[in-house]
Amino acid sequence: MKQLLDELEKHSCDAYVAYDTSENADMRYASGFLASDPYIYVFSREGVATLIVSSMEETRARYESTCSIVTRISAGLPELLKEYHDPDLATAHMIKNFAGSRLLIPPSMPVGFAHKLAEVAEVVIDSGTIAKIRSIKTEDEITNMRYVQKMNEVAVRAAVDAVRKSEPDNRGILMLEDAPLTSERIRDIIHFALRPFSCEDIDTIVSCGEASSMPHARGTGPLYANQPIVMDVFPRSELTGYFADMTRTISKGAPSDEIIKMYDAVQKAKELAASMIRPGITGAEVYTAVVEFFQTQGYETAGSSGFTHSLGHGVGLEIHEAPSLSPSGGELKVGQVITLEPGLYYQGIGGVRLEDMGVVTSDGFDSFTCFEEKLVV
Template structure:
């Protein structure tokens, strides 16, 4: 937690305080504790790390978290609640009593609670210390991401196999096991497989034809032969919380010559980008190299056409996190885990 201690020293604060549930990725990262109700994470300037939780959660928190555990009762919440008559004010006073008068809080802290805290202590806001810490993965984190990716590949392989085995009806639509193979059905095939593997997925993309020219269009209805089918799949491991992210473009039968050429150029851009990624290189340089390659091959980006998104992003406890492979991308460091997903999109042609 050197990053937090440095931020505390820089801001001359007594403690870093976060108040949220483990649905907040920073809370899960810092605490190692899963709870749907908000709890308090504290890192004091002396390096002490604490969770303040309800008595109901005490034993489970002691089992799951590496932090020292303090109950709200032990921290004086009940007496403060009786004194103030307001749970939010009592919580703020409890934090001030436990931590000191100068507090550093995350940018994501709810405004209402931050204002309550400001009535009892001097509050400074930290924007990205924990985000920067999360960007540099440990060996254990990398293994967790790799494990999710292997399961992701297995689930996507089932979807690809369904397209491969599909028959083509008189209108060019795909049929699988005697019924239409739709975007919804393809997502269901992956979803059921992921559920059995302990993964959670939502917003999975399985688009076809004209929809593939619209990044993040989920796709709907029957899939068709000789058309691009774009799969963008990013499940999360329910136990560890880590994501994986992968995109595949497939087709039942040969799509148009233009789509085939786009596919080859996108593949070449991806290989170029991967060859450039290393510690010390900027994400902007990698993104720009891919963008320049597309331009050299005659693919112009303008408005909603061309290479219209960033090359890639970090992945971890959030599907999109630092670092960025984009025009704003900073210097890459050892331990970063990034996606590399160039794309070309042209309405009327596909993507």
């Protein structure tokens, strides 16, 4: 955590202090400890990382985390509660007594507690140092994410196979085993395919037809033949906490000529982006190249139509994290895991998106995604 030591030195702070649950990605990354109740992480100017936890969590924290473990009791919280009565104020005093009187705190610290801490100690808001550190993935992290992506492909394969096996009724509604094939059924197929691998799916997108023209519409109701079906699946491993992310657009039967042309343009845009990925190039440069390519193909972005979102984002313990491939995207670095997800969206026609995930290497883009791109199934 050299960067964190540098920040402490830069701001003349005694320690970095975070107070949150492990649902906060920075907290999970720094502590290596999973807890649904808030606990305290302290990183001192001497480079010592400590967790302050409840007594009931002490043994488990020692087992899971490489940090030093201190209980609230041994840190003096019971006596402080008798003096101050307000639990947050007592906890703030406990932190000051343990960590020092000038503290670096993350921007994500709950605002109410941050105010209490500021009553008893000087606080400096960090610029997001841990998020920057964890944007560069270790080999172990990359291995974890490759695994989740492989399981993601198993689940998406089951979903695509269900669409392939379906047949349209006289209304064009896809039927499978004498029942309509719906967005909800496809999400269930994906969910149950992921469960044996201890992966959870969150807000999976399965949108069809007009709904596919809205990039983040989850989709609901029946799926139709000859219409684009956008499947955006981003599961998380319950064991490691790492995400994967992949999008494919398919159609049961040939869709409109407009969708076929859009699919071809999106596919080529993704190939262009992948060819440009290298250390030192900015996310803004890659994004701009894709925008300009779409323009040459006759696809202008205007309001809610066309290419309406960023080209990609970092993935890790969060589904959206640094870096960004957008108009403001900075330099890409070796070890960053990113998505490439160009898309085109037009009301009255539908939408097309394709998304791969991979790591920036010294040689370019190493894709984790091995799933085929086939529009008509």
